[in-house]
Amino acid sequence: MSGPGRSGPTGRRVEGLPVVAIVGRPNVGKSTLFNRIVGTRLAIVEDRARTTRDRLYATAEWNGRRFVVVDTGGLEIEPGDVIEAKVQEQARLAIAEADVIVFVVDAAAGPTPGDLEAAELLRRATAPVIVAANKADNLRRELEAAEFHGFGWTEVHPISALHGRSVADLLDAVVAALPPPTEAELAEREREARAAEAAWPATEDAGAPGDAGPPESAGATAEWTGAAAEWAVAAGEPAAIAIVGRPNVGKSSLLNALLGEERAIVSEVPGTTRDAIDTRLRWGESEIILIDTAGIRRRGRVASAAPAERYSVLRALRAIDRADVAVLVVDATEGLTAQDAHIAGYVVEAGRGLVIALNKWDLVEKTPRTFDEAVAAIRRAAPFLELAPVVSISARDRLRVGRVLELALDVWGARRRRVSTGELNRLVATAVERQPPPLVHGRRPKIRYATQVAVAPPTFVFFGVDVADLHFSYRRYLENRLRDAYGFIGTPIRLVFRDRAERPAGPEARRLARRR
Ligand code: GDP
Numbered sequence: 414m415s416g417p418g419r420s421g422p423t424g425r426r427v428e429g430l431p432v433v434a435i436v437g438r439p440n441v442g443k444s445t446l447f448n449r450i451v452g453t454r455l456a457i458v459e460d461r462a463r464t465t466r467d468r469l470y471a472t473a474e475w476n477g478r479r480f481v482v483v484d485t486g487g488l489e490i491e492p493g494d495v496i497e498a499k500v501q502e503q504a505r506l507a508i509a510e511a512d513v514i515v516f517v518v519d520a521a522a523g524p525t526p527g528d529l530e531a532a533e534l535l536r537r538a539t540a541p542v543i544v545a546a547n548k549a550d551n552l553r554r555e556l557e558a559a560e561f562h563g564f565g566w567t568e569v570h571p572i573s574a575l576h577g578r579s580v581a582d583l584l585d586a587v588v589a590a591l592p593p594p595t596e597a598e599l600a601e602r603e604r605e606a607r608a609a610e611a612a613w614p615a616t617e618d619a620g621a622p623g624d625a626g627p628p629e630s631a632g633a634t635a636e637w638t639g640a641a642a643e644w645a646v647a648a649g650e651p652a653a654i655a656i657v658g659r660p661n662v663g664k665s666s667l668l669n670a671l672l673g674e675e676r677a678i679v680s681e682v683p684g685t686t687r688d689a690i691d692t693r694l695r696w697g698e699s700e701i702i703l704i705d706t707a708g709i710r711r712r713g714r715v716a717s718a719a720p721a722e723r724y725s726v727l728r729a730l731r732a733i734d735r736a737d738v739a740v741l742v743v744d745a746t747e748g749l750t751a752q753d754a755h756i757a758g759y760v761v762e763a764g765r766g767l768v769i770a771l772n773k774w775d776l777v778e779k780t781p782r783t784f785d786e787a788v789a790a791i792r793r794a795a796p797f798l799e800l801a802p803v804v805s806i807s808a809r810d811r812l813r814v815g816r817v818l819e820l821a822l823d824v825w826g827a828r829r830r831r832v833s834t835g836e837l838n839r840l841v842a843t844a845v846e847r848q849p850p851p852l853v854h855g856r857r858p859k860i861r862y863a864t865q866v867a868v869a870p871p872t873f874v875f876f877g878v879d880v881a882d883l884h885f886s887y888r889r890y891l892e893n894r895l896r897d898a899y900g901f902i903g904t905p906i907r908l909v910f911r912d913r914a915e916r917p918a919g920p921e922a923r924r925l926a927r928r929r
């Protein structure tokens with residue numbers, strides 16, 4: 414069932430996380446399944462604040478494999494499509510872009526004509542298709558689900574997304590069907606493993622830490638952590654920037670305006686294949702890779718017009734996965750749409766940097782307050798975008814287009830900022846003094862010390878007693894103090910809270926257990 418060729422119609426898998434698409438007609442339970450998968454993902458090294466309410470894409474992890482789950486039911490593919498057409502569009506999208514397709518059907522209703530149509534299309538997929546016969550809430554329905562074998566796929570899983578029944582088995586099957594991990598995926602895991610290791614400083618075991626504040630040997634910790642954080646930055650790598658956004662917002666125009674700037678020296682065009690053309694350029698002192706995104710065309714290039722190109726959302730997700738910073742181009746005459754907010758939410762979730770470019774500014778009737786009002790409207794529509802710098806541009810008139818790259822480079826730098834443990838702990842001590850954490854179960858959580866364990870995005874671990882129970886608003890308070898002090902423009906930052914008792918398995922944990 415799995416083979417090297419099943420990587421989308423292009424036969425070439427774009428680097429980034431594999432994509433699992435959930436397909437099916439309305440009301441079969443796609444979004445319920447999506448939420449269950451996302452909700453059951455293992456807590457990895459980071460705590461993630463919820464960014465958007467109704468997410469359509471999210472990163473999930475199961476059996477040690479990470480992948481992007483997409484609820485294709487929510488994708489606004491061709492606005493105004495009738496429902497039947499929508500399912501077909503979803504199926505086409507999944508065929509074009511997904512590494513594994515989960516075809517959800519309703520075991521209570523049995524096969525419907527709509528299911529049959531979707532199945533007909535999905536049979537053309539080279540990616541493995543796994544049928545999830547949902548609403549199999551009881552044994553009888555489970556047995557009835559066997560009907561769906563008639564579609565011709567061997568993998569039919571009766572599940573109940575609502576109650577969680579057999580969803581684990583379904584996920585086992587999904588993960589087993591994923592293509593082997595790419596180099597990039599393996600490298601990322603390696604970095605995370607190192608960062609997690611660094612989150613258990615030897616200093617804590619070596620001596621009795623004071624009741625408050627950093628241990629005496631914080632300096633040594635800082636150095637050590639620094640070395641671990643180094644793993645997150647491959648030396649001398651260019652800043653990878655992806656220009657993303659809905660069709661017609663002006664992405665291609667922006668790209669071409671940038672390449673036409675005097676400061677841009679296009680040094681190389683590597684990886685020129687039919688479906689991905691990254692552009693490498695020098696911008697002053699900086700090396701930049703502009704990551705190719707579906708639907709963006711460089712002037713003078715023959716358009717490949719792959720049929721899949723219309724369905725560009727998943728390609729955009731993959732471009733984001735490969736990028737350090739995403740520039741979200743928004744049409745200023747329309748403001749931030751729901752689809753824009755979804756893409757932006759994905760960028761932030763994926764831990765990437767974000768710059769918002771309000772394009773077509775030339776078409777906007779302006780007063781001195783127009784820009785501030787536009788920014789305020791964006792923040793209102795999506796409060797989690799507060800971190801992203803906004804710039805108004807006109808790709809047509811080449812107004813401030815260079816500023817876009819400069820902001821993206823600032824964000825790139827911010828993602829790599831490192832704060833020494835000593836400095837960090839002074840900041841945390843002051844913050845805690847000014848506003849102590851609220852009581853949890855009648856006790857006051859105590860932060861003993863904090864250390865930065867990774868960059869890109871900056872990740873901080875706070876150790877202490879009962880800190881794992883710290884209220885969200887207090888975590889936010891700490892994050893804001895970090896942002897006030899260090900800026901971190903355009904980049905998510907991650908705060909992880911660990912109670913001292915919560916130790917990793919392994920020799921260190923055993924040593925600690927023996928001491929008790
Ligand atoms: P979507 O349109 O395919 O995304 O479907 P939803 O996830 O919105 O679910 C449609 C309806 O089916 C909702 O009322 C869900 O609560 C219900 N539903 C979803 N999964 C199950 C299930 O496993 N069992 C039962 N009985 N109902 C379910």
Ligand code: GDP
Nearest residue numbers: 660661662663664665666709772773807808809
């Ligand atoms: P893409 O689909 O996001 O790559 O968008 P394009 O770059 O192809 O632009 C879509 C349309 O918007 C084209 O007709 C452009 O000429 C127009 N456009 C792009 N940028 C601007 C701008 O800054 N001002 C105005 N007035 N039109 C623009």
